[in-house]
Amino acid sequence: MNTNALLICGAAMLAGCASTAPSPEVKSQLAPTGELRVAVLTSNPIIHRTTPALGRELAAHAGVPAKLIDYGAVNKLMEDATKGAWDVAVVAIDPERRALVDFAPAHLVADGFLTVLVPPGSSARRMADIDQPGMRVAAVRGAATQMVLSRTLKNATVLAAENEDAAFASMKEGKAQGYAQNRFILRARAATLPGARLLEDSFAGLHLAFALPRNRPAAARAVAQFVEKAKADGTVQRVIQDAGLRGEVNVARPEQESPYKGM
Known part of the structure; x- marks a missing residue:
């Protein structure tokens, strides 16, 4: 068994x-x-x-x-x-x-809770906008977001970071076009970066x-x-x-x- x-x-x-x-x-x-x-x-x-x-x-x-x-x-x-x-x-x-x-x-459980934060000036609104060739999404190495994203994205790539601060910094510095995490964490991060916002949809619960x-x-x-x-x-x-x-x-x-x- x-x-x-x-x-x-x-x-x-x-x-x-x-x-x-x-x-x-x-x-x-x-x-x-x-x-x-x-x-x-x-x-x-x-x-x-x-x-x-x-x-x-x-x-x-x-x-x-x-x-x-x-x-x-x-x-x-x-x-x-x-x-x-x-x-x-x-x-x-x-x-x-x-x-x-x-x-x-x-x-x-939280349905539709994993999504992506995009930086000020980004035109991305939904996951389909971020899942494009040449786009990168930062996520913490070994986190559920990184593992699920790696299986979900068809065109964009995942940029693995060592911790949440590093993943957020990758987006702020332009090394990645988005930062993936749960909505609870992303809302707190967005509050520290005027103009940053969460995508309208999600990639997993x-x-x-x-x-x-x-x-x-x-x-x-x-x-x-x-x-x-x-x-x-x-x-x-x-x-x-x-x-x-x-x-x-x-x-x-x-x-x-x-x-x-x-x-």
Whole structure:
């Protein structure tokens, strides 16, 4: 049985297991150091505002203390998935990441949330205007925006940058004709550059989920069960509201939990 099937089975067993204390096997896989090390991507406001609360809830559910570990760049966070540096993280689901991590069902979703910021004076209005030969769009190396854009663009190319500041600078300096990220981040960046604006359409939605290092099947099942319970009992919705993100993201519905089925 593959990991996705295990996650689905684990979620289906929720009603009979929600009040059961985690087994020693689950604890040893989920928190091998005795505490749940939660990687928090601080460069993404949505992840930064919601992961600490959900990570602490997951730790309490498992009966272990939580330890938050901040990461300023997603590429470093993903690299550390193979080094035993953290136990769970929240990142955007992408098939390219499945070589490094297993995903629980998505708990947060934002339809049409990934788009492009263009500089002052740009005539581009829609993605089709930016996807032209010779055009370049800056995105952070290893970020979901970079991976999705690389699969989406037909004519333009992706200019990979090391972090969000570098990607934004590439656009401002004319090295790229656009900067790709989620609308939340891009609106904040646009406010610092008069005349910059977001394209009218988008190139993808955003599906955020807990990720775990590969080969921890008992932990993966436990996290899937926790996510389903947290969505059903209002925990995820409360975290969204407490983070001031109501209207930006929503609780993922069952049909939105795995956007890349079969990939």
